[in-house]
Amino acid sequence: xxxxxxxxxxxxxxxxxxxxxxxxxxxxxxxxxxxxxxxxxxxxxxxxxxxxxxxxxxxxxxxxxxxxxxxxxxxxxxxxxxxxxxxxxxxxxxxxxxxxxxxxxxxxxxxxxxxxxxxxxxxxxxxxxxxxxxxxxxxxxxxxxxxxxxxxxxxxxxxxxxxxxxxxxxxxxxxxxxxxxxxxxxxxxxxxxxxxxxxxxxxxxxxxxxxxxxxxxxxxxxxxxxxxxxxxxxxxxxxxxxxxxxxxxxxxxxxxxxxxxxxxxxxxxxxxxxxxxxxxxxxxxxxxxxxxxxxxxxxxxxxxxx
Numbered sequence: 001x002x003x004x005x006x007x008x009x010x011x012x013x014x015x016x017x018x019x020x021x022x023x024x025x026x027x028x029x030x031x032x033x034x035x036x037x038x039x040x041x042x043x044x045x046x047x048x049x050x051x052x053x054x055x056x057x058x059x060x061x062x063x064x065x066x067x068x069x070x071x072x073x074x075x076x077x078x079x080x081x082x083x084x085x086x087x088x089x090x091x092x093x094x095x096x097x098x099x100x101x102x103x104x105x106x107x108x109x110x111x112x113x114x115x116x117x118x119x120x121x122x123x124x125x126x127x128x129x130x131x132x133x134x135x136x137x138x139x140x141x142x143x144x145x146x147x148x149x150x151x152x153x154x155x156x157x158x159x160x161x162x163x164x165x166x167x168x169x170x171x172x173x174x175x176x177x178x179x180x181x182x183x184x185x186x187x188x189x190x191x192x193x194x195x196x197x198x199x200x201x202x203x204x205x206x207x208x209x210x211x212x213x214x215x216x217x218x219x220x221x222x223x224x225x226x227x228x229x230x231x232x233x234x235x236x237x238x239x240x241x242x243x244x245x246x247x248x249x250x251x252x253x254x255x256x257x258x259x260x261x262x263x264x265x266x267x268x269x270x271x272x273x274x275x276x277x278x279x280x281x282x283x284x285x286x287x288x289x290x291x292x293x294x295x296x297x298x299x300x301x302x303x304x305x306x
Contacts, residue, residue: 005030006038010047010061011101018058089122093137132176135193138201139178142166148183148204151196160184164191165206168213179216181209188216228267231286234259238281258283272297 005028012027013019021039025032039059043049048062081100088096124133142149143166150163164180167188171177176193188211234242236257251261265271267290275282275294284291 002038006042008098009035009038010042011098013049013059013061015101016060017063018052018056018060020058024059086122089124132193135196135199136169136176138199139166139169139193142201143168145201146205146208148202148206149180149199150202151199153191154195154197162191163202164189165209167209167211169193228265228287228290229262230265230267230271230284230290231260231262232275233283233285234261234278235281238278241278260285267293276301 008028009024012024021032021035024035028035039049050060050062052058052060084096084100087093088100139149141147146165148163149166150161153160153162161184163183164178165183166178166180168179169176170179170190178191178193178196180189180191181187182189233254234251236253236259239259242251242259242261246261246263251259254260267287271290272293275284276297284294
C-alpha cells in the first residue's frame, strides 16, 4: 500500500506544479506526517522534490524534471493512452485512470498534449442508464478470480440457462462479447453481452483451459447460431440509410436504380423487425423462406388495420 501510494504521489506531483501536504493527506486518506515521510522516501529515491514557501507554496517536483521516456516514443505513449481512455469510458476503473496519468507523464507535456487529443474512443452508451459498464466490470472480476458465471441467454428466439468459464471479453464492430467455455455446450462459445440477463458470479472456481487468443476465429457465428445469406433490394431513396448501415461500396446498383445488398445474419425475430422497418422501400430476394415470412407478417399487419 505504501509503495502504491508513493507512486500515486509522484504521478500527482508530475501533474501539478505545487500541492500542499494537507491536500495530499486528504487525497490519500493518511496523516500529514505520513505524507512527509513518503516525500522523504521519494527524495531519497532520486526524484527531486522541492518545498515552496508562502501562501501559494507547497510541495512540488523540481521544474524541468520528467520521467525517462527512452522506452516508449511520444506517439507510442499517445496510442496506449488513447486505448486506455476508451476502456475507461466504459469501465471507470481508478487503476486505469492512474495508469493513464502515469503514462501521460512519460512523455513531455508540450509534445504529448497535441498527439493525445488526435483521437477519442468513447465506448459508453448514449443511454446514461445503461448497465453494460457494470456487467463488464462483473465479468472482468470473474475472469480475474476464475469464477464460473451464470446467466440467461437470448439466442435464435430461445432463452437458455448458461454456466460458463469466462476467458476474455471482446469488443468487435459495435458490440461487446464474452468468449467463454460453455458448460451446457461443452465447448468454447462467443456470447453477446446485451443478450445476457440475470448475470451472477458463482462461488465455483475453475481451472483455466488452454486457448490461444490468436487462434480464435472471432468472425465465426456467435454462440454457433446458424447465419443465412440475406439478399435484399432497397429503393434508391434509401441510399443514405444503406451507406450508414452497411457501408459505402458494400452494395451494387442494379438497372432499375435499386440497391442490392448481400449480408449474413441469423434469421429470426430481430431480422423480421429490422426488414419490416423499411416498409415498402425494401424487397427481400433471398432466402425464399425469409421472403415468404416477411410477406406473411405483412399480411397479418394489414389485417390488423382492416
